[in-house]
Amino acid sequence: MNSNFAMMNNYLTYKSKPGILSWLLSTDHKRIGLLYLVSMVVFFWVAVTLGFLMKLEMLTPGKTIVDAQTYNTLFTLHGMIMIFLFIIPGIPAVFGNFFLPIQIGAHDVAFPRLNLLSWYLYIIGGLFAIVSLFLQGGPIDTGWTFYVPYSIRTTTNVILPLLGAFILGFSSILTGINFITTVHRLRAPGMTFFRMPLFVWALYATAWIQVVATPVVGITIVMVIVERVFHVGIFDPALGGDPILFQHLFWIYSHPAVYIMILPAMGVVSEIIPTFARRTIFGYKVIAFSSLSIALIGYFVWAHHMFTSGMSDTSRMVFSLLTFLVAVPSGVKVFNWVATLYKGSIELRAPLIYVMMFIFLFSIGGLTGLVLGSLSTDIHVTDTYFVVAHFHYVMFGGTAIILFAGLHYWFPKMFGKMYNEKVAIWATPLIFIGFNMLYFTMFILGYLGMPRRYWSYLPEYQTLHIISTVGSWILVAGLVLMFGNLIHALLKGKPAETNPWGGVTLEWTVPSPPPVENFEKIPVVENGPYDFSTINGETNGKN
Amino acid sequence: MEKIELREPISANQTNDLAVNQVAETHHHKDEVGAKIGMWLFLFTELLLFGGLFLLYMAYRLQYTNDFIIAGQELNLVMGTVNTIILLTSSLTMALSIAAIQRGKKNLSILFLISTILFALAFLVIKYFEWTEKFHHGIAPNAPELLSKPNGEIIFFGMYYSMTGLHALHVVIGLIVLSFMLFFLLRNRINENDYIKLENSGLYWHLVDLIWIFLFPLFYLIH
Amino acid sequence: MWQAATDYAKSVDNVMLYIIAISVTLLLIVTVAMIYFVVKYQRKKHPVAKQIEGNKVLEVVWILVPVALVLSMFFYSYDVFKIGRKVPPNAITVKVQAKMWAWKFTYENGKTTDTLFIPLGRPIKFLITSVDVNHSFYIPAFRIKEDAVPGRENYMVVEPKEIGSFDIACAEYCGLNHSLMYSKAYVVPENEFSQWLNGEVDDNFLRKYVASHTGGYKDYLTGSYAILFAKGCVQCHSLDERKSIGPSFEALGRGIANVSFMGRDTSINIDKNYIRESILYPDLHIVRGYEKIRMPYSTNLLKEEELSYIVDLLYTNFVKSKQ
Amino acid sequence: MEQGQKPHLITYGTYVLVWLSLISLTLLTVTISGVDYGRIALFIALVIAFVKSVLVVSYFMHIKFDEAIFKFFILVALVTLASIFILTSTDIFFR
């Protein structure tokens, strides 16, 4: 690589416009990725604080620190921010924006200006939600699921946050459109579909869900607003509306949305494991197709959130069956990842440790998903802490942990700095122990019959709640250590090499940090994405 | 790691199906197929947006079959039919406008585009009269007169106002987009060699038409 | 806590065990293999990786085996589920009506209660609805739950197999006092049940009956405190000094309450009238240090004689005994 | 439209023909709606609407002459739409 070209055009230092504007008006996909990263971390921090407060409240039955109304707004905001502002944009908006074009050998995404618009919509949507906190009526208290008729009856500020969610949906759709088009149009010569890195495959599948699922929740949200303002009777049972239809429409989006959250994370895992095992991924095509089939089947299972809603028994049966089937492709991925470690040459570095933690925690989360997909058991544990435990395992133990893994994997590339790996590794046991104390207890609580969204509870649940709360403190310690380490590296880190881990996908061929247009000349691709044969020497490896 | 070499760009037939033979210099070149893909994806989101409402319609029509039939009689079939024809015709002129610019006939294209815009306006005007007439008869959301009717009829009009309202909103947006296109045409920003903008606006306009094709029988032709 | 008071509940526990057993096995296989490989093939010991691109047989196996496993789970679980949906011909019907934030049960002869009384060994069909927002009728000990949706009547079936009292909770978020929307289900023998239904015995008789058959923490239930449990009072007001959502009953013994009365701080003598007013109009005097929240089990939930009974009970046992 | 390749042009006449068919179909469906076909009336109206939309998509939106990828895309969108309808039906038709 021509180092002159790189030195002059590093995307971080490049100045196209005066001051901060060269960031806020930049259409460079890498800068937009960083804009997302910064804003997301801020929102995440807010939501995490809310979660932390909720756990404090749960220390004792009855009032501990806040009253019931405040608690209700706490979990609503916690859920909304985590879902709409943190985990759904999450990996696609940050790593997808940053690495998708580089990994397929392109200069940028297909519609760079649209990309920037997505970010602005994201910020506007977030602001809507935040502004509503300070208006007359108080913060929204419906839970992140906005079930009618409560959401059309409550006197809190519902309309503004709903509008915010709508706008965020728009932002997500635009990102999806951008990624699909980019994958179809901007692959480098020789980069066939089956030479794309699996992260790209995952993003591609995700983008399709974003495009075809998000509009449905968009219209649902709009209808709730219309219902509140004009009382048209679409959902309001007092006028003949059917609240269960709302739940259908809501979950038609919101179930696929959980795969919007997890698929990109699975893509990142498929990148990290081969790099540290120095070998090609086991069953490339199967993994690629499992991403597509998760996206596809994931579209057919939404009503497993409604097993007790009063929908028809036929429906319950069909959706339970389909739910079980959607678990299979995820299982295939897990098995393939583990098989990729077989006979590898494994270097246990920080990103890989996070990935191992992910495999364990996500498997627990996913396997308890089977308990929820099963009709008779779900009826008992639905809307209890069992569900709360399930989704924290998959969302936090799954996606968020991989977000951390991805940060540690790509940090040197993104910022050209290296962090202290020892500290990064030391944070993991804290996170692991804290996490399991915090959330595993919730499985037990749930099976014992402790419903969710409860501000107060029966005294017999207290011991478990205390363990859980203490777990949240340990977890916080671990996360602070981890983030602190990265922030320290940002300020004081040693310069990073072009390819610190020995990865073979395209991003490791460009300098750290990458130049403005990524490649001086678009590369020509002649191999599959995880071809380590040259690194290992000619004679070894391939069978 | 040397597996990926930097070479001179290779010829297009070495690339796969749709990947553009993309090199640094052509980076800023317009990718028309790409733009069209983007537009179609956007149309799908619109389709699913309305899809949600159609789903609601299906459920409620099943639940309140008779009320729907009674309420459906109140809509003005003549106005509905005229509006359908207007919208279909506007689609024709839209297509013709693109056909004209493809052949380099700028003035003809402008003429057709203007007629599309006029048809769109006509559609909205008729819609306006239809709605206000209903309002005068007390059939408006939350109006006491409507609320005194059976639940099924309230829902029918709820669906009617939401769906035709959302559709009308799309007509308005289309109107704005088409006006911009007219401006671009006049300024030669859209021309024989570069008319993808007009094509994409056309796609959007046809989608609006398409939605109406279904709304029409579902609301006006109930018996 | 861990009660399974119907055959159905026991079957659900078995399904749970079945799924968990398979899950734990798979989890162990995955985790052990992962750690084993990471240790065994670490770069120091195994510097050159073998490039294995896949193995058709293995991949087919780990698609088909999970498919088989999940299908078995599905059928097992669905079988059990069907039991809970079948309405036996000899079932009696109880209507359940939810509203913010209380339950109302209506029996076949029109009698209504806020605590549920059901006969042992008879299948009961609950018809569940709501008058305002969504709620969910949840009895953990029976492993059943069904949403109460306004404008609809959902159903579920229970066949209690154990005498006892079981918590009823609301499991669908319904606003401010969602977490306080508890009630109790008392399972009594059919004989006692029909006596009660015909008005020959009263609620307290059944409560005592249940308490005498179960014992333990339900000691209270044998005594006159039973009603405080039945009506859910103790959810928020403890019988000892423990501070809970509302002031503890024990605190009544001080004879004087420091309250905020119509926005002004004053002290007030505790007498029967004060107690009665506090139940009927919870917002009237707010004891200092507590929040003003709407007490769910107040006004329309207590019949006049129940109210007098509770007032007497509290006055005699907490206020007078301390004087 | 790869570089250098001329786009497929549809003649004015074709467009007008398509438009004429659309108008006739509209008039047809309005006329039919006057006749009482009972339960299948809705079905007939929807079939006509479907035919109309196929005409619009194929010609006005010239999908008929576009790359295969676009047809595939439309298929994806339609399958999605169909599946949410069918799966929701398992509830609303069996209540």
Ligand code: HEA
């Ligand atoms: C990242 C997000 C995410 C992911 C990936 C998942 C994944 C899954 N979820 Fe989860 N889920 C949520 C987020 C997520 N979920 C959220 C947020 C809620 C609650 C929403 C709310 O109400 O607020 C929820 C709720 C929820 C419910 C409703 C519960 C209720 O309210 O009653 C159900 C029911 O079926 C369910 C099932 C599943 C299943 C079967 C999977 C599967 O995809 C899991 C697949 C993975 C595995 C199975 C593990 C790996 C596999 C193996 C190790 C071996 C293979 C083994 C076999 C197949 C036997 N989830």
Ligand code: HEA
């Ligand atoms: C990605 C999603 C996500 C994540 C990460 C979390 C994280 C946490 N959640 Fe989450 N939670 C949800 C999504 C998530 N949650 C959703 C969707 C709901 C449902 C809402 C509803 O019912 O409507 C929910 C509901 C929910 C409940 C149930 C409420 C109820 O039903 O009554 C509880 C209970 O305690 C809880 C607790 C927590 C806690 C303690 C954390 C903690 O955050 C974990 C502890 C971690 C920390 C505290 C991090 C500390 C880190 C720092 C301080 C970072 C510093 C950073 C920098 C310097 C950059 N959550």
Ligand code: CUA
């Ligand atoms: Cu009633 Cu929750």
Ligand SMILES: [Cu+2]
């Ligand atoms: Cu789901």
